[in-house]
Amino acid sequence: MTLKAPYDPDNIFARILRGEIPAVKVWEDDHVLAFMDVFPQSEGHVLLISRTSTARTLLEIEPDALARLTEATRRTARAVEKALRPDGLQIMQFNGEAGGQTVFHLHFHIIPRWTDRSMKGHGHAPMADTETLRALADRIAAALDS
Ligand code: 5GP
Numbered sequence: 001m002t003l004k005a006p007y008d009p010d011n012i013f014a015r016i017l018r019g020e021i022p023a024v025k026v027w028e029d030d031h032v033l034a035f036m037d038v039f040p041q042s043e044g045h046v047l048l049i050s051r052t053s054t055a056r057t058l059l060e061i062e063p064d065a066l067a068r069l070t071e072a073t074r075r076t077a078r079a080v081e082k083a084l085r086p087d088g089l090q091i092m093q094f095n096g097e098a099g100g101q102t103v104f105h106l107h108f109h110i111i112p113r114w115t116d117r118s119m120k121g122h123g124h125a126p127m128a129d130t131e132t133l134r135a136l137a138d139r140i141a142a143a144l145d146s
Contacts, residue, residue, distance in 0.1 A: 013105035024133040032072040036133040082143035086112035
């Protein structure tokens with residue numbers, strides 16, 4: 001996929017938003033959805049997507065939708081820090097296949113990092129089981145600022 005291509009309404013995140021395939025949700029509102037990455041690069045890997053925008057990349061998103069998505073990322077990152085106490089956090093965002101993007105509905109990654117733990121490669125992590133992800137999502141949700 002190049003940077004310039006039409007939005008595919010059947011991409012995996014669009015299907016998650018429509019409830020057609022399951023996801024382990026952390027929190028959601030009318031504008032955004034935070035959910036667990038099913039192939040986590042580290043424990044507590046969360047994805048943030050807009051509910052309202054069909055931007056494929058950062059280059060396309062409307063400023064208002066981006067503001068809501070980045071604020072949701074900040075809010076969720078604070079909760080990840082509070083719940084899991086990582087030593088650091090990586091916020092990642094990929095654009096276009098050549099830029100490492102694999103799902104073409106704009107998203108931000110929150111990847112907790114610990115100094116004594118290595119991170120799995122992007123696109124090379126094994127699938128996590130739902131119960132483990134649900135437990136992590138519940139801990140992160142419980143740590144959200146109101
Ligand atoms: P990208 O490579 O586009 O930046 O990131 C896409 C992310 O979506 C990857 O980290 C990948 O593990 C994750 N992912 C792919 N398919 C699914 C899925 O069906 N459910 C969830 N929760 N995450 C997915």
